[in-house]
Amino acid sequence: MTAQVITVTSGKGGVGKTTAVANLATALAADGKKVVCIDGDIGLRNLDVVMGLENRIVYDIVDVIEGRCKLKQAMIRDKHYPEMYLIPAAQTRDKNAVSPSDMVRICNDLRPDADFVIIDSPAGIERGFRNAIAAADRVLVVTNPEVSAVRDADRVVGILEAEEKGSPALILNRLNQALVRNNDMLSAEDVLDLLGIQLIGIVPEDESVIISSNRGAPVVNDPKSRAGQAFRNIAKRIQGQDVPFMDLDLQSGLWGAIQKFAGRK
Amino acid sequence: MKFFTRKRSAVSAKERLQLVLVHDRTDLTPAQLEALKDDLLKAISQYIDIDREAVQIGLEREGRSQRLVADIPLLITSRRRAG
Ligand SMILES: Nc1ncnc2c1ncn2[C@@H]1O[C@H](COP(=O)(O)OP(=O)(O)OP(=O)(O)O)[C@@H](O)[C@H]1O
Numbered sequence A: 001m002t003a004q005v006i007t008v009t010s011g012k013g014g015v016g017k018t019t020a021v022a023n024l025a026t027a028l029a030a031d032g033k034k035v036v037c038i039d040g041d042i043g044l045r046n047l048d049v050v051m052g053l054e055n056r057i058v059y060d061i062v063d064v065i066e067g068r069c070k071l072k073q074a075m076i077r078d079k080h081y082p083e084m085y086l087i088p089a090a091q092t093r094d095k096n097a098v099s100p101s102d103m104v105r106i107c108n109d110l111r112p113d114a115d116f117v118i119i120d121s122p123a124g125i126e127r128g129f130r131n132a133i134a135a136a137d138r139v140l141v142v143t144n145p146e147v148s149a150v151r152d153a154d155r156v157v158g159i160l161e162a163e164e165k166g167s168p169a170l171i172l173n174r175l176n177q178a179l180v181r182n183n184d185m186l187s188a189e190d191v192l193d194l195l196g197i198q199l200i201g202i203v204p205e206d207e208s209v210i211i212s213s214n215r216g217a218p219v220v221n222d223p224k225s226r227a228g229q230a231f232r233n234i235a236k237r238i239q240g241q242d243v244p245f246m247d248l249d250l251q252s253g254l255w256g257a258i259q260k261f262a263g264r265k
Numbered sequence B: 001m002k003f004f005t006r007k008r009s010a011v012s013a014k015e016r017l018q019l020v021l022v023h024d025r026t027d028l029t030p031a032q033l034e035a036l037k038d039d040l041l042k043a044i045s046q047y048i049d050i051d052r053e054a055v056q057i058g059l060e061r062e063g064r065s066q067r068l069v070a071d072i073p074l075l076i077t078s079r080r081r082a083g
């Protein structure tokens, strides 16, 4: 086994990085993959609560770096998927407690025993972001269809290209199809045209994301959630499967699909 | 009446982003771009007469790359410099 290291980043804060990491990791684990998540947001630890693992933390990533524990001891096993782990961020330290080479070393130690290592980047383009991308084989940029989020995403894409990290793939999160139809929200086509990168998934605005984060259970576990379906599809694409993009116009499942299909050409 | 024909907000968002991204990516402010255009036209005018009114110079995007595109119509003033 040699794990692929995937970093999820964004530029702007609050666009859904942590949500994406928790859901993609869970979907990959549900597909039988061995996944290690790393919370790269030192000082603003969040992935633990979104994954519902906050009560199990003993050691964190800075304890590993500073030699207070073994890497294995800082890996918290998930409640439902025994092949999924979280390495939490330190809550009472700052980003300078970790360096890019620390991240590379930790990821290299993880690679032989995992299929995927998924890193949750902090917002911004400073040290924490640099740490998060240092070991990445592949970068996913999350944005929302809003002016400031797209602008910041473009900055991050520019930096990734300058650093020769390759062209990242885009997750467009919180798309509201009713607003798009009304021409009051940038469409996926608009955002792709502006950013000029490839798309790996579109996630609708969906209140089930908030409900599931209240419970600490990622929304991919909810078979009825549209956002959950979108994240499951992205997880398949990460594994190299060619999954068609969801038709976000469909609100009512199969019946809607049939009607819509019949109405078309 | 004008109020009702206002552009839909997604159109404004896209137009504004197109401009902002070009300037972010090139690290060129709109004022610097204007100065560049002026200098360019001055330099060209030393050699050839141009139709300043019809000049179009701007930054264009193509995927992730930018280019400076100039369309500079010339005036037909034959043999102006002959004497
Ligand atoms: N598709 C969605 N639909 C509805 N709410 C969403 C969606 N995606 C994310 N959210 C909500 O948006 C908020 C921010 O999400 P999240 O914490 O994942 O962002 P982030 O990019 O990790 O933020 P930060 O930059 O602070 O780390 C959360 O409350 C989350 O529940």
Ligand SMILES: [Mg+2]
Residues within 6 Å of the ligand: A017, A018, A019, A041, A046, A120, A121, A122
């Ligand atoms: Mg986060």
